[in-house]
Amino acid sequence: xxxxxxxxxxxxxxxxxxxxxxxxxxxxxxxxxxxxxxxxxxxxxxxxxxxxxxxxxxxxxxxxxxxxxxxxxxxxxxxxxxxxxxxxxxxxxxxxxxxxxxxxxxxxxxxxxxxxxxxxxxxxxxxxxxxxxxxxxxxxxxxxxxxxxxxxxxxxxxxxxxxxxxxxxxxxxxxxxxxxxxxxxxxxxxxxxxxxxxxxxxxxxxxxxxxxxxxxxxxxxxxxxxxxxxxxxxxxxxxxxxxxxxxxxxxxxxxxxxxxxxxxxxxxxxxxxxxxxxxxxxxxxxxxxxxxxxxxxxxxxxxxxxxxxxxxxxxxxxxxxxxxxxxxxxxxxxxxxxxxxxxxxxxxxxxxxxxxxxxxxxxxxxxxxxxxxxxxxxxxxxxxxxx
Amino acid sequence: xxxxxxxxxxxxxxxxxxxxxxxxxxxxxxxxxxxxxxxxxxxxxxxxxxxxxxxxxxxxxxxxxxxxxxxxxxxxxxxxxxxxxxxxxxxxxxxxxxxxxxxxxxxxxxxxxxxxxxxxxxxxxxxxxxxxxxxxxxxxxxxxxxxxxxxxxxxxxxxxxxxxxxxxxxxxxxxxxxxxxxxxxxxxxxxxxxxxxxxxxxxxxxxxxxxxxxxxxxxxxxxxxxxxxxxxxxxxxxxxxxxxxxxxxxxxxxxxxxxxxxxxxxxxxxxxxxxxxxxxxxxxxxxxxxxxxxxxxxxxxxxxxxxxxxxxxx
Numbered sequence: 001x002x003x004x005x006x007x008x009x010x011x012x013x014x015x016x017x018x019x020x021x022x023x024x025x026x027x028x029x030x031x032x033x034x035x036x037x038x039x040x041x042x043x044x045x046x047x048x049x050x051x052x053x054x055x056x057x058x059x060x061x062x063x064x065x066x067x068x069x070x071x072x073x074x075x076x077x078x079x080x081x082x083x084x085x086x087x088x089x090x091x092x093x094x095x096x097x098x099x100x101x102x103x104x105x106x107x108x109x110x111x112x113x114x115x116x117x118x119x120x121x122x123x124x125x126x127x128x129x130x131x132x133x134x135x136x137x138x139x140x141x142x143x144x145x146x147x148x149x150x151x152x153x154x155x156x157x158x159x160x161x162x163x164x165x166x167x168x169x170x171x172x173x174x175x176x177x178x179x180x181x182x183x184x185x186x187x188x189x190x191x192x193x194x195x196x197x198x199x200x201x202x203x204x205x206x207x208x209x210x211x212x213x214x215x216x217x218x219x220x221x222x223x224x225x226x227x228x229x230x231x232x233x234x235x236x237x238x239x240x241x242x243x244x245x246x247x248x249x250x251x252x253x254x255x256x257x258x259x260x261x262x263x264x265x266x267x268x269x270x271x272x273x274x275x276x277x278x279x280x281x282x283x284x285x286x287x288x289x290x291x292x293x294x295x296x297x298x299x300x301x302x303x304x305x306x307x308x309x310x311x312x313x314x315x316x317x318x319x320x321x322x323x324x325x326x327x328x329x330x331x332x333x334x335x336x337x338x339x340x341x342x343x344x345x346x347x348x349x350x351x352x353x354x355x356x357x358x359x360x361x362x363x364x365x366x367x368x369x370x371x372x373x374x375x376x377x378x379x380x381x382x383x384x385x386x387x
Numbered sequence: 388x389x390x391x392x393x394x395x396x397x398x399x400x401x402x403x404x405x406x407x408x409x410x411x412x413x414x415x416x417x418x419x420x421x422x423x424x425x426x427x428x429x430x431x432x433x434x435x436x437x438x439x440x441x442x443x444x445x446x447x448x449x450x451x452x453x454x455x456x457x458x459x460x461x462x463x464x465x466x467x468x469x470x471x472x473x474x475x476x477x478x479x480x481x482x483x484x485x486x487x488x489x490x491x492x493x494x495x496x497x498x499x500x501x502x503x504x505x506x507x508x509x510x511x512x513x514x515x516x517x518x519x520x521x522x523x524x525x526x527x528x529x530x531x532x533x534x535x536x537x538x539x540x541x542x543x544x545x546x547x548x549x550x551x552x553x554x555x556x557x558x559x560x561x562x563x564x565x566x567x568x569x570x571x572x573x574x575x576x577x578x579x580x581x582x583x584x585x586x587x588x589x590x591x592x593x594x595x596x597x598x599x600x601x602x603x604x605x606x607x608x609x610x611x612x613x614x615x616x617x618x619x620x621x622x623x624x625x626x627x628x629x630x631x632x633x634x635x636x637x638x639x640x641x642x643x644x645x646x647x648x649x650x651x652x653x654x655x656x657x658x659x660x661x662x663x664x665x666x667x668x669x670x671x672x673x674x675x676x677x678x679x680x681x682x683x684x685x686x687x688x689x690x691x692x693x694x695x696x697x698x699x700x701x
Binding site for chain 2: 022048049054063064068070072092209214
């Protein structure tokens with residue numbers, strides 16, 4: 001069945017199809033419609049779940065944690081200040097290895113106050129031990145939420161997943177979305193079978209302290225689970241393809257990169273715009289490509305290296321800033337290219353902060369600047385383009 | 388339904404809070420835990436927000452619980468409990484859990500109940516989750532080294548409220564009264580009481596009443612701390628009894644809008660008799676004690692303790 005819906009509604013459809021048991025959430029723009037839609041599904045009886053309208057985002061994730069350790073499939077969603085307010089619990093959930101899935105409708109962080117899209121909110125959470133998948137379309141938001149449960153609940157992974165969709169650009173923009181049939185989703189995503197749960201018949205202690213002799217082993221285990229997640233993310237995407245006929249690239253989504261002289265690295269919804277510009281420049285004979293990172297954590301260093309090894313200049317488009325250095329994705333891409341025999345030049349561009357529109361002209365400008373850059377030269381554009 | 392315990396002799400023999408912890412000698416909160424676990428029985432899940440009763444109990448690979456125990460952040464005992472309670476609701480509704488639905492108890496310190504954890508407690512009560520939230524009140528952040536909390540009494544020394552020439556009374560603020568904060572703003576609340584480790588049968592029965600209530604319940608247990616209050620560890624029960632006998636802590640149940648006193652008192656002892664046994668009050672001047680006595684008198688009157696404070700004849 002096809003529906004004309006926005007990214008938020010697509011996420012809510014996925015929550016219903018995943019037969020989520022417990023939802024705990026707090027309202028924040030531009031995420032709220034996800035939970036409004038879920039509440040409506042519960043009210044109509046379409047979804048049999050407990051919906052806890054908690055008093056804060058911190059409590060939302062805490063309630064999800066409590067339900068998840070009791071063996072439930074859980075969901076929450078947030079944005080921006082709400083995600084920042086969850087920060088403490090992000091670490092707690094990942095460290096406890098419970099498979100929470102959360103949608104983040106990406107939005108900039110105050111001050112100054114903004115409700116509009118950028119990636120600062122989730123980028124600053126990239127070291128919290130969550131898998132981070134950035135989607136490009138509402139369709140991919142739905143599909144990725146379903147995949148996220150498979151990835152998070154995988155016994156070799158047991159790591160929470162953040163599904164990040166650009167605020168407004170995806171969360172509030174309608175597109176035609178194929179809604180998978182429930183039976184097919186049930187085949188793809190069977191009920192969650194936890195290994196250990198909170199129940200009086202088998203008393204266990206959850207959330208113990210660990211001294212310096214033990215703590216590092218837990219962190220090592222998290223890191224290894226992230227490493228295993230790389231393969232699981234790809235496998236789950238392939239399995240999804242076999243059942244539903246759609247796939248989204250696994251960890252990375254390269255476009256016309258093979259013979260490209262210049263490749264633009266992107267996250268999220270801007271990628272579509274970048275591809276159109278790439279097509280147009282290709283018609284002029286300029287060899288450009290686009291590499292969308294679908295996974296930011298675990299970071300697909302190997303795939304990035306493979307996709308970018310042959311090009312002359314890599315441009316990285318960051319909708320975030322690590323103040324005092326550069327865009328965070330730029331740093332990561334540079335690190336991935338270290339050790340290549342003839343590494344491409346890497347040029348960072350910070351654009352689209354706080355909802356600033358990223359137009360085709362901006363992307364074309366990026367490509368043309370890179371074209372002019374000398375081979376091997378690395379220079380940094382650390383601020384948004386002036387208009 | 389958990390039955391009423393008529394006397395200490397008829398209390399259940401089984402313990403669910405057992406050796407395996409590292410609490411201080413004479414620890415009031417540990418005794419409160421033991422009594423609570425005994426009253427609640429085996430079909431119980433404890434949620435422990437960060438505090439003494441987390442840090443001193445939960446060494447890796449060694450703990451004192453015979454029932455499931457789960458850590459929550461100091462901020463969010465009420466929220467984690469909400470998630471667990473909601474999970475069991477779903478399990479029951481979807482017929483995925485055959486057993487009797489377990490009791491869910493949050494066992495939070497005064498920080499995790501009255502201060503940083505108040506928001507999650509209030510949210511949980513407001514939403515009507517079937518959870519018993521217990522505050523074990525040792526009147527300070529004892530686990531981090533005795534810093535003041537909102538329930539620290541007026542005039543008490545703590546490391547954050549030292550007495551000195553400029554601040555002769557130490558703590559200048561009067562304590563927050565959490566049972567009253569809880570009692571008057573949560574329409575879903577089904578049961579509220581205060582308890583003391585000095586009255587163990589009363590405490591256990593209040594735990595059982597709270598668990599029998601279908602909906603949220605709040606129990607505020609005063610649990611003296613020898614280290615923080617600075618009295619000898621063999622005096623814990625004496626301190627608990629004196630707190631009630633002076634009116635520093637009032638024992639009651641709050642049901643249907645009325646305070647029901649738990650202990651009959653012919654007279655109250657003056658607060659000075661309580662203060663002089665604890666070094667945390669050693670710096671107080673007569674005017675400070677007078678001020679505290681007036682505060683205690685007013686607080687007692689609020690809940691219906693009308694007997695006057697009379698010095699013991701000695």
